[in-house]
Amino acid sequence: MPNNEQFLLGYGERLTDRVAAPGGGGPPETPYSFDEAIKRLRGEVRSTSNALEGLPGAACPGNEAVAALTLHPQSLAKSFHPKKLLDNYGLRQVGSRPTELVPEKWTKKEEPRLSPSTTLFVAGDRDRFNDWAEEMSSEPSGVDPVIQRIEAISPFLLEDKLRNLERAEETLGGLLVEIVLHASQTSRYVVDSFIEYASSLGVETRSDKAIFASGLYFVPTEATEAQLSELGKFSFMRAARPLSKMRSTPQVERSSPLSSEYTSTLPPKEPVDDSIRVAIFDGGFPSSSPLAPWVRSFTTKDLGAAVPELEDHGHDVTSALLFGTLEPGVSPRSPLCEVDHYRVLDDASGTDPYELYDVLRRIKDVLDQNEYNFVNLSLGPSVSIEDDDVHPWTAVLDGHLADGKTLMSVAVGNNGEHSDSLSRRIQVPADCINGFALGAADSSRAGWAKAAYSATGPGRSPGYVKPDVLDFGGTLTEPFLVYQSNTPGQLAWTQGTSFASPSALGRALSMRAHFGDRLTPLGIRALLVQSADHREQERREVGWGRLPSNLDEIVSCGDGQVRVLYQGELHPGQYLRARLPLPSEELLGKVGITATFCFATETDPEDPGSYSRAGLDITFRPHSGNFKDESAVDPKTDSFFKRGDWDTERALRTDAQKWETTLRASRSKLGRSLREPVFDIHYNARSNGGMAQGPKAIPYSLVVDVESKRTADLYDRVANTYAGRLEALQPIVAIPASARARIS
Template sequence: MTKRNFLLGKGERLVEDVAGVRGGAPKSHPYTFSEAKERIAPMLARVVRGIDQLPDAACPDNRAVATVTLNPEYIAKSYFPERLLESVGLEPIGSRPRRIKPQKRSKGREPEETITTELFVAGSRDAFRAWRSALPRWGEEVKGADELPTIEQVAAPTPRDKIKGRLPKTGETVFEIVLHTDAGTGSNGIIPLFREYLEEIGIDQALGRRFSAGGLCFVELEAPVELVDEIATFTPVRALRQMPSLRMLRPTFRSSRVPMENIVLPTVGPVDPKIRVAIFDGGMPKNHPIGKWVKPIDPPGIGGTIPDLQKHGVGVSSAFLFGHIDPANPVPRPYAAVDHYRVLDTAPKQNPHELYEVLSRIDQVLVEKHYHFINLSIGPRLPIEDDDVHAWTAVLDDRLSAGTTLATIAVGNDGDGPAKGGFNRIQVPSDCVNALAVGSCDSPETPWQRSGYSSVGPGRSPGVVKPDFVEFGGCLQRPFIVVSETPAAAFEATEGTSFSAPSVLRLGAGVRAHFGDSLDILAIRALLIHTAEPSEHPAEDVGRGRVARSVQDIVLCDDDTVRVVYQGKITPTRYIRAPIPMPSGTVPGKVTITATLCYPTGVDPHHPGNYTRAGLEPTFRPHDQKRKDPNQVHADSKSFFGKTQSGLMEDELRRDAWKWENCLHTRVTFMGKTLRNPVLDIHYNARLGGRNFSPKEDLPYALVVSVHAKHLGDLYDKIIRKYARQLEALRPVVEIPVTT
């Protein structure tokens, strides 16, 4: 029998607790207390004048919303001006990233434009007036006064500040309204207040279609466009836009039937019937040839089927079951069966209410049932924005925050749209941080590149590396082959990220089918990212590269390579040490270490710049005997994650935003002689709304580390022998060939 080097599991047995090290120089401030007071006083006076001019009905319970922009040197959670805001009776209810050029920087440095945080704060109009009146008399002994220099600007948003995108000039329009829901009202409390205000300006709406996520409530509202300024005057309104249409990720060329004789589909069931998979799409015809593996489900109350949408649904299901079909080879056996939920019942753009209807159907399923894998090749026709999170993203990220479901989401087919204005950017909800965003490349072989239609990154920070990777999705010269929607088995040529996304999900299901519970869902996600083929293409185009070609590429190692999976949990504020398996003695030549760290996270959609609540901060220590100071407890650290994070912009690197990315991946090469018992020390940070936070729950994580030493042809065997009592080779639970 041919020798097979399977990846190694139980890496968590090597992990141990370690004492953390914290330090840092005293903080230098751009402004003195006197300077800060002098700067802010006139700004606060303008804010009070602005909110005093608002209609009483626009300020529910006499409360108003203003913005407080932090100096860029104070955006870390430890500098959050919590005591200052509390002392003046204001409550932070959200934030967003904002690019500014501050008036001053510390240490006399020249100011430059950079990203900072703009806080939304709410309080009574009396609280704003009292702060304005008291500020000139403040001394440094006043509670929270020492935080005054953290503030760069204070302002009151205008209605026009809240309106997003273009609106029709006249007529009834369906809007999406984003409302702040502070602790005083909550999502259930803000709706009656908003309804009362709308009645005062002549709009009678039930506001029944809505979603709450974090500190936001997303509301569908049908109203005359002429009243848009008055609607946006309601102070809890954060954003207002015309309701986006639902996108169908259709082929950019007209798909065509591929005449094939004697098409033979597999005759057996799935490899693992216990795997639970859901696809949300356009439905399946009755008695279809792939019905052996697909269970069609119609949610209650859904309308009739649309043939074009059903055709799309069949293609997406086919891509999950079989991947790209090569007509020259037998159609492969599916790894898992699938529940296909028909969530579409209206042709796109014909029903302005459909976007929330479809999300409601999807959300209902995710609340009531648990699936190991889900795929979405649908979503709003809306490029993502850096300063706002959409309802689809917020709701899905919340449902996926446990990390027990692997979701693939197509990034969209507008990659050939105008770059100016971001119209070619990945589309909602592929900006979910708890899901895999999948783009398309033009070939399953080498060479390959991004398909021209595949929408591009970057994503929002955190979640900046989007797409996560690409998979073959077809092109005009080489289409993606799926089973057609016709009653007789036939093939169809098509293209689109609609098909690359479920093709990736199929690969993940293949790993699960062969290795069962020995790899949890989070580890499978980490492995898919870890084994993506690197390339020279920009990260904005292809993320971390093209996904592995087969299950074998993920689970098998060459003799000069070892791949180890660590699956565990970490307690808040805890430091753990994960040793990187190395053979005894010095390794000759160069050694390449590849590492991927993934973890699920709760999210704060009302704080897009501080969206993720959990942050794992890894520190790499390559040599356990190297110390710059003989008195230091831990060995010297070396850059590993962080600056090597592909796709991060200079702004993100400068403010250490990578520490809040819930998927870190890097590949670094060292000389073997510089490595001795290398480790990754991992610290768990937590935040809530951009502030310090200590959750009670442990955080699950998956770490995958590969070591490649091309001058050590028996590296795998050496590691197996050295760690025989700790690491285990993971072997398939299903005794069939590992194939795609």
């Protein structure tokens, strides 16, 4: 290893300080006057109350019902949330759903146009809805002024609950569907009432398979269309949608042995770091495999017999994580660590319609009982994500990943060649905002593109940029090579996102093995995103880009370059000023700055449009000596993270980007325009789209690259300027030459 290696600089958090909040302006203009709002909505509140009164008593647990309240498109900020209005009538929000509408009027000069908004689902005693209607008619002056920010109020209609039932599988008993209720562990009376109501209609719910996730309850059910129409009257029912199945092992991912002349000698059996804990959840691992010395195989509870085809898939996924794609005639480097492989599939796979609930529960039980910093999922439900509802797999796994202590790589699916654009979208749970969604590139060489089979984005907002990145996944012309499961050293070829995902996780393991726990899982994720190359390809195709195969491109700096990693915590309401790593001397010519922010957060699955509970307002101040005027306290701002960098395909709510858990952008500035540049970072906390009560601190990571082609010694200058604060992250284990040349 060269003595003059310029490894990335760590401890960037030492360049941060808390600062006071900047001054704000006055309250924004409301779209309607108070009198206009009362006049517009008086009749809607009355008709909603009447409709709720017309529901069957058995469909309203505790005499409670749910109505839909749609916000004006200009009133989506958490400060405009109508909680006080709801509190006045004993009502509460139980969920929400993103929507689009043309408002009757707005404060902009142009004519109102189709715009994104949010419909809140509001629950309470039916008598209190009537009280609201009475006050709107008799004493409207007592109504909270936030009524001016509401566009419409209506019952939660049946047609908004029955979704895509034409796609549901038909059985002798009706349609196989998933019922979603607005109910949490603390509102079991809603679940009990629903089960009783369903039974009265002759519908048996599979409550033994049901799953709670935050404020939602998911239960598989078999019912006729007529029964579903009656079930839809249950006031807390959010949706009835087709029951999804687990992904089968597609033909594209079934490995085929190469001829005996293609071999790769197995490496020494000692792993680089036996303290790293990584788990794979898949179809099982054959005990006769030559990879057995590096694998601890577990069978989760309540499993039937193993299936050889599924075990082969699990074996190939494990080979991809341990070694990446192999090269004939070349022995790979020693495995970075041992792998815990959990079999979660059995001989019921493909035949049990309720399998996905059992598989998710098996995964959750393992994660609840064990601490893993790294996890791979190359399986999941065979269903593309939806914009306005969250799948139980996504909700449960995002909840586990909310502390930022686990990097979970998730294969996005091999449905990228589907004729329907919606069906080509990434598959659940690749939409986890705290997960790391992997698509497949068609080559490990230059000139690569997305593999045709690899699913496409965008993800849901927040979580819009999905897949996060691509890694090589193999094609027919450039296959992904794995070890055969029964003959030591013999190779097989395959392709699929199932192998791109563990291969990328292997890159993360390599960084952890060589640099130790100074790199957190969240910091590793930020470094991977920062180093991905998108080659100017569409975000929905490649996410942030393809990962480099050369480890040096992630952890080393060349001439005229410096990379700094910041890792720490953000506290609610805090303004943190992060100084960017520029030397004290002015730089000549153009200076490139690239930054990636990653953070982990708790989520609200019942509120897809307000899914993340945390968000960042990031303000760039490039020059400490430039002020707007003499009274200004803080230097002038300039744009850095712009909506146009990531949202080029559809109109999204204007504050959407702040709630994204991953942001990356690049800017080019003249050296003379930069002096002590900083990011001012404000952590916003919300809950169910409104103000948060008792929000938690969140972990974050930030990677900043600075490039100055006219400053060959930039790395040394920055290291000298911040000596004693920034430190080069030297490997604790030497990086072998094979890792420098290629890690796949």
